Amino acid sequence: MTPVTSKVCVVGDFAVGKTSVTERFVNNQFSGKYLSTVGVKIDTKEIELPALGVAQKLVIWDVAGSDEFGPTEFAYLRGASGYIFVADGTRPATVAVVEHLYSQIIKRYGPAPFVLLVNKKDLSQEWSVSDEYLDALTDAFGHVYRTSAKTGDDVEQAITRLAELIVDNDLRSA
Amino acid sequence: MELPPRVVNYLQDEFLSQARPFCFLIDEEYRLIEQWGYAGWCGLAGIEPAMDMRGPAPFLAGIPLTEVLELEFVETPGRVVVNVHVIPDGTQSYIVLLDTRHVHASIQTRQQSVNELRLMRASQDKLIDRQRDLISDLVETRSELDHHRRETERISANKSRFIAMMSHEFRTPLASIVNYAELAAEENSSSNDVQKSIETISRSAKHLTSLVEAVLDDASLDAGQLELREYDFDILRLFHDVASMMAPMAAEKGLSFATFVHPDMPARVHADEVRLRQVLINLLGNAVKYTVDGGVKLTATYDDGRLMATVSDTGPGISMDNQERVFEAFERGAGKGEKGAGLGLTITLRLVELMRGEVSLDSMPGEGCTVSVHVPVMAAEDGPVTRQEILPTPSDDTIAAKPLSVLICDDDVDMIALVEHYLHRSGYGLITSFDSSEAIAKALKYDPDLVLMDCNVPGVGGVAAAKVLRDRGYAKPIVALTASKLDDEQKSAFTRFFRKPAPMQELLSEIKRLTH
Numbered sequence: 001m002t003p004v005t006s007k008v009c010v011v012g013d014f015a016v017g018k019t020s021v022t023e024r025f026v027n028n029q030f031s032g033k034y035l036s037t038v039g040v041k042i043d044t045k046e047i048e049l050p051a052l053g054v055a056q057k058l059v060i061w062d063v064a065g066s067d068e069f070g071p072t073e074f075a076y077l078r079g080a081s082g083y084i085f086v087a088d089g090t091r092p093a094t095v096a097v098v099e100h101l102y103s104q105i106i107k108r109y110g111p112a113p114f115v116l117l118v119n120k121k122d123l124s125q126e127w128s129v130s131d132e133y134l135d136a137l138t139d140a141f142g143h144v145y146r147t148s149a150k151t152g153d154d155v156e157q158a159i160t161r162l163a164e165l166i167v168d169n170d171l172r173s174a
Numbered sequence: 175m176e177l178p179p180r181v182v183n184y185l186q187d188e189f190l191s192q193a194r195p196f197c198f199l200i201d202e203e204y205r206l207i208e209q210w211g212y213a214g215w216c217g218l219a220g221i222e223p224a225m226d227m228r229g230p231a232p233f234l235a236g237i238p239l240t241e242v243l244e245l246e247f248v249e250t251p252g253r254v255v256v257n258v259h260v261i262p263d264g265t266q267s268y269i270v271l272l273d274t275r276h277v278h279a280s281i282q283t284r285q286q287s288v289n290e291l292r293l294m295r296a297s298q299d300k301l302i303d304r305q306r307d308l309i310s311d312l313v314e315t316r317s318e319l320d321h322h323r324r325e326t327e328r329i330s331a332n333k334s335r336f337i338a339m340m341s342h343e344f345r346t347p348l349a350s351i352v353n354y355a356e357l358a359a360e361e362n363s364s365s366n367d368v369q370k371s372i373e374t375i376s377r378s379a380k381h382l383t384s385l386v387e388a389v390l391d392d393a394s395l396d397a398g399q400l401e402l403r404e405y406d407f408d409i410l411r412l413f414h415d416v417a418s419m420m421a422p423m424a425a426e427k428g429l430s431f432a433t434f435v436h437p438d439m440p441a442r443v444h445a446d447e448v449r450l451r452q453v454l455i456n457l458l459g460n461a462v463k464y465t466v467d468g469g470v471k472l473t474a475t476y477d478d479g480r481l482m483a484t485v486s487d488t489g490p491g492i493s494m495d496n497q498e499r500v501f502e503a504f505e506r507g508a509g510k511g512e513k514g515a516g517l518g519l520t521i522t523l524r525l526v527e528l529m530r531g532e533v534s535l536d537s538m539p540g541e542g543c544t545v546s547v548h549v550p551v552m553a554a555e556d557g558p559v560t561r562q563e564i565l566p567t568p569s570d571d572t573i574a575a576k577p578l579s580v581l582i583c584d585d586d587v588d589m590i591a592l593v594e595h596y597l598h599r600s601g602y603g604l605i606t607s608f609d610s611s612e613a614i615a616k617a618l619k620y621d622p623d624l625v626l627m628d629c630n631v632p633g634v635g636g637v638a639a640a641k642v643l644r645d646r647g648y649a650k651p652i653v654a655l656t657a658s659k660l661d662d663e664q665k666s667a668f669t670r671f672f673r674k675p676a677p678m679q680e681l682l683s684e685i686k687r688l689t690h
Contacts, residue, residue: 005228005235005236006236007235007236014289014292015289015292015293034289034290034293035282035286036282036285036286036289038247038278038281038282038285039246039247039248039249039255039278040245040247040248040249041249042232042233042248042249042250042251043251044232044251059232059233059235059236064285065289072246075243075244075245075246076245078236078237078238078243079235079236079237079238080236081236091296093296
């Protein structure tokens with residue numbers, strides 16, 4: 001089965017765990033050391049979507065953290081089939097950043113499938129995003145996951161769900 | 175200035191050695207047409223014409239080949255950092271890769287420091303917020319503690335004052351009782367002295383009883399043990415009784431006293447007569463107590479199932495600060511030198527609340543005081559006689575019609591002597607016992623017409639003795655006469671229950687009724 005190739009961009013504020021989420025998904029690894037990303041890191045992973053009977057090659061663009069997109073970041077997003085928004089559950093402001101970036105992307109490139117990962121679920125003592133807020137986000141955006149790149153909780157499920165959404169979207173567009 | 179070829183060549187060499195450009199040409203299907211430069215450094219060694227370049231160069235996936243595009247600092251899966259330039263040329267596109275490792279490393283180091291600093295600041299802000307919250311909680315907790323401490327101190331001071339006051343209040347009538355009893359017992363006392371002593375003893379005992387009842391009522395309300403006993407009764411009679419009781423007290427102080435009962439007041443209502451009477455007596459008693467000039471007025475109206483009783487006086491009034499406190503236990507508004515437990519208004523308020531009613535107070539210093547009580551009260555039809563009405567009037571009704579015997583069991587010699595005195599006078603024969611086990615034996619042996627039983631007595635105790643007597647076939651009345659509080663199950667062991675101190679006339683009437 002020849003996989004369908006899709007470009008997905010991982011976006012969000014700095015130090016929310018975008019690179020860690022990608023590393024967990026692609027290589028099933030985690031490093032606790034924070035290393036800021038400059039520019040964009042590209043990785044690929046092939047997955048199968050048995051429910052849809054397709055294989056998919058995801059080309060994942062892990063974009064440097066930012067609370068505001070400029071021309072450089074928009075250039076990275078060109079041609080993306082979907083987005084992985086990442087926020088930090090211990091820093092509520094990063095969820096607001098995601099909301100802002102989402103509106104910027106929609107304005108620039110139009111709607112596309114996405115999932116929202118509220119990450120660092122393992123830091124339960126420091127978790128500061130209320131369930132009510134997350135429920136409201138789920139109501140507004142749909143696909144919201146509480147994830148932990150450290151333990152792997154819900155990372156694969158969230159990104160696999162995005163892959164399904166992209167295939168659905170492609171089929172509808174075709 | 176135009177650069178000489180030598181400089182141009184130098185710059186060109188410098189750029190080529192730093193940026194190590196690698197360029198390849200692809201068609202619109204991303205297939206390689208041809209390449210220029212060394213591909214090894216950027217992980218593209220081995221690419222061949224017609225190869226789909228989105229495989230070895232995944233950053234091309236999704237990239238439109240219709241416009242010039244520059245992508246800075248693209249880190250490939252082979253961990254090489256390049257700047258990617260897409261330069262379309264008709265149906266073909268040139269892709270230029272420039273090595274930016276050195277610049278990227280330098281920016282990354284700077285960016286890392288900046289981000290770590292921002293994280294540290296965010297963490298600091300969070301700590302400061304937490305600290306601020308903790309300080310705010312601490313201040314609030316401290317303020318609450320201060321408030322509780324002041325309340326506790328005030329309550330404790332009130333209780334201390336209450337104990338000191340009650341000590342005085344109890345001792346005064348007790349001293350009268352003791353001294354006048356001694357006086358009456360003196361051999362050379364005239365009959366006039368004895369009569370006067372008895373009157374004083376009786377008055378002091380009543381006062382003592384009212385003090386004890388106030389304290390016990392307050393304790394019962396505290397423990398939630400006070401229950402209303404509602405029945406139909408003549409409310410007009412109640413107002414009349416209360417007015418008859420208060421008018422002489424007001425007159426003694428030179429105060430006017432008036433009662434107005436609205437014509438719409440039903441003649442009979444269904445409520446707790448005893449507690450309603452207590453509420454009115456407390457309010458009127460206070461009004462008379464604290465009023466020096468002028469008068470006291472009781473107004474009673476009835477509307478839509480609610481009774482409103484208003485007591486107004488021309489007394490000193492109560493300041494706003496003290497208006498809430500006068501309903502608290504052991505507070506005595508203007509009570510300098512006044513007698514009482516300081517519980518009257520507390521009990522009044524709690525009794526009214528127990529009746530699902532409200533109390534309101536309207537007063538200004540120097541302008542008297544008006545206290546209104548609103549309670550839901552059902553009007554009653556003219557129906558069966560009330561409990562009060564079936565009580566026989568004292569006098570001849572208490573005399574036994576035929577020779578009858580009563581067994582009295584009590585460990586208090588004085589109480590036995592008192593009951594013995596009254597029962598003898600009423601024509602009853604007496605069997606006495608200080609022990610409940612002995613009382614069982616005597617009752618079964620002599621079969622008295624009635625057993626009068628204290629509960630807290632030596633032996634098996636009064637309640638158990640009554641049950642044993644019933645089990646062994648004693649079928650005549652067993653009446654409890656006790657200072658103890660009994661629950662319904664305990665009361666069921668007895669034919670009737672009297673709480674000490676019981677009005678002797680009422681007790682005798684009941685004994686006669688039960689033995690005939």
